[in-house]
Amino acid sequence: MHFTTLSLIFSAVPLALAQYGDSGSSTTTSAAAAASQTSSSGPLHVVKVSNANGDLTFTPNDIQAAVGDQVEFHFYGPKHSVAQSSFAKPCAPVNSSAFFSGPITTSGTTANTEIFTLNVTSTAAIWFYCSVASHCASGMSGVINAPSDGSKTLAMYQSSAKTATSTIPSTVQGLIQGTLSSSTTSSATSSGASPSATKSAGVEARGGVKWTVVAITGVVAAAFGSLIV
Template sequence: MRKQYLIASILSWISFVAGQYGTTTTGPEMATSSPTTSHSASSSTQTVDVGEHGFTFDPDTLNVAAGDKVEFHFYPGNHSVVQADFSRPCHPLSDSSFFSGFIGPTSGESKTVFTITVNNTDPIWYYCGQIGHCQAGMVAVINPPTSGSDSLAVFKAEASNATGESVPFHVQGGTLSTESATTSSSPEATSSPTSTMSPTGTSSSSPSPSPSPSPTTTNSAANVRAYHDRHAMSICFFLVACFLM
C-alpha cells in the first residue's frame, strides 16, 4: 500500500507540473503597423527674365500664391534683383531684403538662377541694383495692390527720380543655383557697382545620419518552459530513486 500510495503521489505531482509548464503554448506575437504615407504640398514656380530686353524684368508683374516660388533668370548687363520699399525706390526695403548679387553672363542666358519663396500675398516691389538701371525703369512687382494709389506705374515714376541706388552687402533671402550640375566651366564673373561687395559664401549640408536598426526583441517564454521541464524531470528522477532504495 505504501508503494502504491507513493507511486500515485509521484504520478499526480508529474501531472500537476505538466499542467503548469508543459501544456500551455503561446503563439508568436505579430506586430503590424500601417505604412506611413507622406504627402508633400507641391508648389508652382514662375519665371522672370532679368535684362533680356534691356533694362526690363519680363514679366514685370506677377501674381504668386503664398508658398510658391519665383525664379530669376539673368541675361547680359550685370543685373541683380533687390527687394525695395514702395516709398523709397532703388534702395533695399530692410537689412534682410532679398538680393541676388550681380550676375553678368557674357552672352545668352546665365546658368545661375536666383529663386525666392513668396510667403504671403503682400506686394513685393523690387529693382535692379546696377548703377542707373533702377532709374531707367528696371523695376517690377509681385502681387500688386488691387486697390489704392500704389501701382507699378507710380513706382517706376518715383524710381526715375530716385537719388542713387544701394544694395545689401551679401546675397540673401533666396537661393542661387545652376541649371546644369554637370557643367565644368568656371563660374561666371560678377561685378558690383561698389567695391565693398562681399563674395557669396557657400554652405554645405552635413549628410543625414542613417537610422540604426532597432535591436531585435526575443521571446524568452520557450526558454522559461524548458527550464521548468528540466527542473520537474530532475525531481521525478530523485523521487523514483528514493522509492527504489
C-alpha cells in the same frame, strides 16, 4: 457549315478587341490632354532679368503669386541684380533683411546658368529692382502681388524711381541659388503632358488600329468560309 460557324466566332473576337482598343486610346489621349491643360499654369513663375537684347527690364515685371509659389530669376547680360525694395523708397533695400542676388555678370546673349529663386511666403506686395548703376531709375524694377485696389502700382513706383539714387544692398541673402539646367527641366515637365503619358496614348492608338485590321481580316475569312461550304 462548321467552318462557317468557327469563322464567325473568330471574326467576332478581334471586333470586340478593336472596340476595347479604341476605347483605351480615347481614354489615354484624353488623360494626356487634361494633364496638358492643368499643368500649363503652376506654382513656378520665371522672370527674365534683362534679355538677349540687353534691355533694362524684368519680364514679366508685374506678377501675381500665391503663398507657396516660387519666383525664379534668370539673368541675361551684361550685368544685373535683383534686390528687394519698398514702394515708399524705390531703388533702395527695404531693410537689412532685403533679399539680394548680388551683381550677376553674363556674357553672350543666352541666360546665365546661375539662377536665384524666391519662395513666396505672403500675399503682401514685394517690390524689387536692379541695383546696378542707374538701371532702377531707367525702369528696371518689378512687383509681386501689387495691391489690387490700384493704390500702389508698378507705374507709380517707376515714376518715383526716375529721380532716385540706386542703393546696393550690403548682403547677398534671402534667395535660393540654383542652376538653369535643373530649372529648365522642371519647367518643361510642368508645362505639358508627361512624355510617358503622351507615349502611352500613341501606343494605345496604334493598338486600336491593329485590332481593327485583324477584325476586318476575320470578317473576310468568315465570308470566304461560307462560300466554300
